[in-house]
């Protein structure tokens with residue numbers, strides 16, 4: 001039987017196996033499931049975003065509930081052209097140049113994604129690909145294939161500041177923590193515009209220093225654009241964290257970052 005002293009020990013689920021399982025539910029030919037096609041968001045000074053269905057992680061702090069946890073019964077299938085049409089129409093209404101898909105994992109369904117990015121490349125918009133980096137870090141060719149798209153920026157989101165934190169937060173195998181760093185390495189090598197963001201609500205100063213060093217090792221320039229994310233305690237998130245006996249150190253509340261212990265939220 002595998003144990004912690006055994007290098008084959010698995011301390012969680014495999015996000016790559018979960019990728020394939022999720023794709024069986026949310027991808028059909030060149031179509032992908034979406035819960036909603038286009039809504040304006042305030043990030044990056046204004047962006048129009050579709051709400052995808054299906055993810056290959058199960059972060060306990062995730063605000064996206066049904067699209068991640070109930071992909072079978074959530075959303076409908078749409079072609080890349082339908083998604084692009086809805087995004088561009090809504091973006092024009094709000095004067096946005098940036099469009100994206102969010103609330104799930106952006107790299108599920110390669111065929112759908114590539115066709116969507118081709119449409120974006122022939123347009124005035126820039127697509128922000130939101131990913132947790134699992135698939136791109138696992139498949140170098142996938143990351144390199146993104147280099148042909150010019151109107152693309154990839155935002156790689158890292159869940160926690162070290163392997164242990166990541167394992168607690170996501171329930172995934174600790175070793176898969178390295179995949180988003182590999183993804184960034186491949187993307188930078190291929191000349192794809194990208195940046196990293198790190199979920200730090202459960203981190204302390206020394207683990208944040210640790211993740212910064214890891215990013216520095218990939219490419220020092222990543223530290224200039226890195227974003228540090230804090231969770232928002234939506235009721236579902238609070239319930240999930242309470243069930244897991246997890247207390248965040250910092251949260252985002254009404255646009256401000258609150259230190260939970262000092263701010264009296266416990």
Ligand code: SF4
Nearest residue numbers: 055057059062104132
């Ligand atoms: S990777 Fe993102 S969408 Fe997927 S479970 Fe984690 S926070 Fe939610």
